[in-house]
Amino acid sequence: MTNKEWPLWEVFIRSKQGLSxxxxxxxxAADAEMAIENARDVYTRRSEGISIWVTESxxxxxxxxxxxxxxxxxxxxxxxxxxxxxxxPDGIEHM
Amino acid sequence: MKxxxxxxxxxxxxxxxxxxxxxxxxxxxxxxxxxxxxxxISQHAHSEIVGMLPEGNWITRAPNLRRKAVLLAKxxxxxxxxxxxxxxxxxxxxxxxxxxxxxxxxxxxxxxIFNYPTVTWADMGVIGWLVDGAAIMNQVPLCRCSYGxxxxxxxxxxxxESFHQRQGFEIMTNLMKGTSEQKAMAQDxxxxxxxxxxxxxxPSDADSKHxxxxxxxxxxxxxxxxxxxxxxxxxxxxxxxxxxxIPDKDLKWNEERGHYDFGEINWDEFWQVVxxxxxxxxxRVDTRRRAKExxxxxxxxxxxxxxxxKVRKAS
Numbered sequence: 001m002t003n004k005e006w007p008l009w010e011v012f013i014r015s016k017q018g019l020s021x022x023x024x025x026x027x028x029a030a031d032a033e034m035a036i037e038n039a040r041d042v043y044t045r046r047s048e049g050i051s052i053w054v055t056e057s058x059x060x061x062x063x064x065x066x067x068x069x070x071x072x073x074x075x076x077x078x079x080x081x082x083x084x085x086x087x088x089p090d091g092i093e094h095m
Numbered sequence: 096m097k098x099x100x101x102x103x104x105x106x107x108x109x110x111x112x113x114x115x116x117x118x119x120x121x122x123x124x125x126x127x128x129x130x131x132x133x134x135x136i137s138q139h140a141h142s143e144i145v146g147m148l149p150e151g152n153w154i155t156r157a158p159n160l161r162r163k164a165v166l167l168a169k170x171x172x173x174x175x176x177x178x179x180x181x182x183x184x185x186x187x188x189x190x191x192x193x194x195x196x197x198x199x200x201x202x203x204x205x206x207x208i209f210n211y212p213t214v215t216w217a218d219m220g221v222i223g224w225l226v227d228g229a230a231i232m233n234q235v236p237l238c239r240c241s242y243g244x245x246x247x248x249x250x251x252x253x254x255x256e257s258f259h260q261r262q263g264f265e266i267m268t269n270l271m272k273g274t275s276e277q278k279a280m281a282q283d284x285x286x287x288x289x290x291x292x293x294x295x296x297x298p299s300d301a302d303s304k305h306x307x308x309x310x311x312x313x314x315x316x317x318x319x320x321x322x323x324x325x326x327x328x329x330x331x332x333x334x335x336x337x338x339x340x341i342p343d344k345d346l347k348w349n350e351e352r353g354h355y356d357f358g359e360i361n362w363d364e365f366w367q368v369v370x371x372x373x374x375x376x377x378x379r380v381d382t383r384r385r386a387k388e389x390x391x392x393x394x395x396x397x398x399x400x401x402x403x404x405k406v407r408k409a410s
Contacts (some may be wrong), residue, residue: 004398005192008185026182028191030397031404036130042175046255064331065121 008057011034013049117243120186139192140180141205149213179248210373217284223263225292236316271337296323
């Protein structure tokens with residue numbers, strides 16, 4: 001039981017203050033503390049980050065790529081949600 | 096009906112590839128595409144991990160602290176590269192432990208270059224310069240590979256690897272500026288690693304059974320012979336600049352082709368090393384196997400500790 005494989009973790013790095021954490025990859029570790037230590041060693045050796053998030057991969061839930069059409073296609077037809085849909089008369093500024 | 100569905104799926108898949116849309120882990124993909132990637136990426140991962148051994152050999156004997164720190168950093172990078180690549184295989188549903196077991200049982204292949212011994216310090220120079228140089232030549236086009244996680248891993252690897260090649264060339268440059276013994280050592284290392292470096296690009300196109308399909312799937316962007324030629328063209332001027340003699344009597348610039356012509360690779364040696372009969376094949380695999388067996392207590396201890404903390408937090 002004790003020689004079971006360490007679980008898989010997903011790693012997210014904030015590259016600098018003001019930016020959000022971004023997924024950079026995954027690794028294996030026995031617990032969260034080790035996952036953060038390993039993430040530091042593997043993913044921040046060249047000043048790539050100042051903050052690390054890790055979560056066990058089996059806690060991640062994802063949308064189904066087969067449903068991509070039905071999920072995202074409806075937004076393609078709603079071009080009135082974009083400012084470029086509207087005509088602005090010549091001479092109008094600050095809009 | 097079912098077969099028809101698959102052919103529609105395959106057609107859509109190829110359309111995505113043709114339009115340079117990346118394939119991501121949960122997308123539908125042909126089984127062969129998945130298997131080809133698992134084979135290629137795991138071999139690549141094994142090469143990174145086994146590739147630590149010939150250089151690890153010299154960490155304790157580096158000539159000064161700067162060289163030692165650099166070599167440590169390079170070998171640590173290679174461990175990281177192995178990890179990125181094993182992770183990429185896991186996104187395809189491969190079991191990492193099974194892949195590693197295949198390496199340890201001799202079923203899985205890795206780059207044959209690491210089955211040659213590193214007998215002098217100059218070998219550290221020539222490995223960084225030629226072996227990492229050849230690896231970069233292979234890996235840069237892989238940054239545009241059709242499979243997203245592999246391409247992203249390659250972007251990271253290539254960024255990190257450019258220092259590997261430069262530090263190797265620096266070692267060679269310094270040796271070639273040194274005493275006659277140092278120059279001879281550099282030339283000897285170059286002589287031993289030149290041909291095996293050319294073999295790193297794999298069999299010639301005529302004998303490469305995977306190339307055609309891999310190019311169609313945009314896993315590979317260039318054939319083995321194209322990459323080999325690019326490597327020769329890039330490396331010869333570098334060797335000449337620092338005064339090394341290329342151990343190939345047939346090498347000459349071909350004005351018409353705009354490329355160097357070079358001699359015939361000893362394919363018999365290539366296949367012998369691939370089949371496990373190189374100078375260090377057994378030693379490399381034995382070392383890996385021993386590392387796993389002797390390091391097993393770390394895995395067990397970390398699991399026991401994680402379990403203890405979990406119990407303590409729950410109570």
